[in-house]
Every structure is written in structure tokens, then in C-alpha cells.
Amino acid sequence: MSLAAADSLMGIFGMKRVVVPKKAKRPKLTPLPTLIRKADTVTSEFIRRKHADEHGNVTCVSCGKVLHWKMAHCAHFIGRGKKSTRWLEENLKPACCGCNTFNKEYHMREYTLFMVDFYGKKFVDELRDMEKQVLSASQVRTLAEEAIDDYTAKTKELRNAA
Numbered sequence: 001m002s003l004a005a006a007d008s009l010m011g012i013f014g015m016k017r018v019v020v021p022k023k024a025k026r027p028k029l030t031p032l033p034t035l036i037r038k039a040d041t042v043t044s045e046f047i048r049r050k051h052a053d054e055h056g057n058v059t060c061v062s063c064g065k066v067l068h069w070k071m072a073h074c075a076h077f078i079g080r081g082k083k084s085t086r087w088l089e090e091n092l093k094p095a096c097c098g099c100n101t102f103n104k105e106y107h108m109r110e111y112t113l114f115m116v117d118f119y120g121k122k123f124v125d126e127l128r129d130m131e132k133q134v135l136s137a138s139q140v141r142t143l144a145e146e147a148i149d150d151y152t153a154k155t156k157e158l159r160n161a162a
């Protein structure tokens with residue numbers, strides 16, 4: 001008796017053959033926290049290199065201090081906690097460690113003035129809207145993967161141009 005025939009016969013008696021699914025050999029996904037960390041690292045390097053002059057120096061977005069990009073932080077305008085803007089180029093500028101870490105209030109005030117001045121109030125409002133978006137884990141994964149691909153390629157271009 002064929003399996004199909006056996007199934008239909010069992011079906012008459014209200015029975016069902018139990019099919020044990022074979023374990024699909026899917027490639028293992030990188031854990032999301034690992035992916036996020038990688039996206040942060042790649043994005044940070046790109047942002048700091050992008051803003052560097054021919055000597056490798058960047059200017060702090062808040063206090064205007066000039067420092068080497070390797071010493072600078074990649075400072076988020078909308079905080080890092082918001083995944084929708086975490087790897088958005090326009091949301092990221094170099095800042096000195098003093099402003100970004102120890103002088104938060106001053107830093108955010110100056111950073112906001114810079115953003116409004118540079119992009120305009122409308123764009124800053126759009127960022128504030130994006131900030132409110134709640135993303136699913138798979139959306140965050142997609143954003144992180146895109147950031148890694150995009151900024152890895154862009155950093156390579158910057159390195160080659162240097």
C-alpha cells in the first residue's frame with residue numbers, strides 16, 4: 001500500500017499519520033545583540049572617518065574642539081536606544097569624549113542647535129517622528145545588516161581615497 005493510500009484509509013478512521021519533520025539545515029543567524037554591536041562599530045568608524053580632514057582630525061559637533069578621529073566618539077543626536085535612527089548617517093556626528101560622556105546637557109543643547117542650523121527644523125522634526133517608531137526584532141536585524149553592508153563599503157572607499 002502506498003503512503004497516500006494508507007493516509008486516506010487512516011483518514012476514514014479519523015487517524016493521521018504523524019510525520020516527524022526533518023530538521024531543516026538553515027544557516028544559523030547571528031544573534032541580534034552581536035549584529036547590533038557590529039553595526040555600531042562599523043557605523044562609528046565610517047562617521048568619524050567621513051568627517052575627518054586630511055590630517056585625520058574631526059571637530060566636536062558641540063564644543064568645536066579639534067581631535068583625531070580615533071579619539072573622537074560617534075555621537076547620536078537621537079539617542080542610541082532608538083533603533084530606527086541608530087545607524088542613520090544624518091543622526092550621527094563626531095564629538096569629543098568630554099561632551100558626549102560628561103557634559104550631556106550642554107552637548108545636547110549644542111547638538112540640537114547644530115542640527116537645526118545644518119538640516120533645518122523640518123528635518124529635525126522628522127527625526128523626532130522616526131524616534132517614536134517601534135521596530136520588530138526582524139526590522140532591527142534588517143537595519144543592522146544594511147548598516148554593516150553600506151558602511152563597510154563606504155569606509156573602504158574612504159580608505160582607498162586617503
Ligand SMILES: [Zn+2]
Pocket residue numbers: 060061062063064065095096097098099100
Ligand atoms: Zn566637545
